[in-house]
Amino acid sequence: MTAPAEARRLRFLPSGTSIHKLSAVLTLCLLITVFSFTSSAFFSVNNGLTVLLQTSVIGLLAIGMTLVIITGGIDLSVGSVLALSGVVAGLFIKAGLPVVPAMGVGVLAGAACGFVNGFVITKMRITPFVATLGMMLIARGIALQLTGAAPISRLGEAFGELGNGTLFRIVDMQANGFPKVIFPGIPYPVILLAVIAILGAYLLQKRQFGRHIFSAGSNEEAARLSGVNVDRTKIWTYALSGGLAGLSGMVLMSRLVTVQPNEGVMYELDAIAASVIGGASLMGGVGSISGSMIGAFIIGVLRNGLNMAGTSAFVQMIIIGVVVIGAVYIDQIRNKT
Numbered sequence: 001m002t003a004p005a006e007a008r009r010l011r012f013l014p015s016g017t018s019i020h021k022l023s024a025v026l027t028l029c030l031l032i033t034v035f036s037f038t039s040s041a042f043f044s045v046n047n048g049l050t051v052l053l054q055t056s057v058i059g060l061l062a063i064g065m066t067l068v069i070i071t072g073g074i075d076l077s078v079g080s081v082l083a084l085s086g087v088v089a090g091l092f093i094k095a096g097l098p099v100v101p102a103m104g105v106g107v108l109a110g111a112a113c114g115f116v117n118g119f120v121i122t123k124m125r126i127t128p129f130v131a132t133l134g135m136m137l138i139a140r141g142i143a144l145q146l147t148g149a150a151p152i153s154r155l156g157e158a159f160g161e162l163g164n165g166t167l168f169r170i171v172d173m174q175a176n177g178f179p180k181v182i183f184p185g186i187p188y189p190v191i192l193l194a195v196i197a198i199l200g201a202y203l204l205q206k207r208q209f210g211r212h213i214f215s216a217g218s219n220e221e222a223a224r225l226s227g228v229n230v231d232r233t234k235i236w237t238y239a240l241s242g243g244l245a246g247l248s249g250m251v252l253m254s255r256l257v258t259v260q261p262n263e264g265v266m267y268e269l270d271a272i273a274a275s276v277i278g279g280a281s282l283m284g285g286v287g288s289i290s291g292s293m294i295g296a297f298i299i300g301v302l303r304n305g306l307n308m309a310g311t312s313a314f315v316q317m318i319i320i321g322v323v324v325i326g327a328v329y330i331d332q333i334r335n336k337t
Helices: 001-011 016-037 045-070 079-095 097-122 128-147 157-164 188-206 208-218 220-225 229-256 269-278 288-309 313-336
Strands: 169-171 179-183
Touching: 016 169, 016 288, 045 079, 045 188, 045 208, 045 229, 045 269, 045 288, 079 097, 079 128, 079 188, 079 229, 079 269, 097 157, 097 179, 097 229, 157 188, 157 229, 157 269, 188 229, 188 288, 208 229, 220 229, 269 288, 269 313
Parallel strands: none
Antiparallel strands: 169 179
């Protein structure tokens, strides 16, 4: 076979990333099929919206985590940053700041934590694992210290709008005077996740910054020699991860209509699992937002299906742990081939 013919043939062969993403889609379809037999309510509209709502927080975290993993790093602090961002927003609301600006300050607090992570990693040359582990403890400690480990409540109805509001909700008023919900509507967190996922994919695939993220993760030295400011790229990538963790905190705390400084524990593991299941390589240089969304929905469907099947929370932890190990093992096999 001639070289041009061989090149044309290889161009149409699926890449390892495509195969990994396809296997993730098949896994998601398999889980949906299995759980549909375990519970008749699994395929209901309300449960479908519940899965979307539950996945929105992990999905937002997974987008930021994917960006970090592509650079060859890791962010173990997102769960604690989520809690700290919620606490900051709650305290500002209590101080009299309107809800929307207060939430904006909370997101900025998350981005600031991420910026510090990036600075420590690039300028102080601390490994991402240690740097973000330290931030995980610092952010959680600050959140607990500021609140005395007590929840912040009575934040007003407007605070719960982001997490509990819906679009296209259809309600029919019956003859007896009671409303009947025809369609519960699309939750705002789901719409927010879709918008952020589209923007994240656009950033990675169409913008120079996205190409720099891939370059830094694929070969850092080669990226430097080609003119990429690797340190700046990493700092802003971690800042994005922190900002998205802050946004996740706004969504989660809004759903609860209460700020809980203990929320977000172990969420970083779900975010890492979603990213790796979706095809992101812990070695760096490989990953996609679409794959991470598939991974997030696998985690969400798995948790929802197990809950409906009456599986205990402890067994769920075991199953999720096995899934994480399996995903990383597949990633290692892929890197060896």
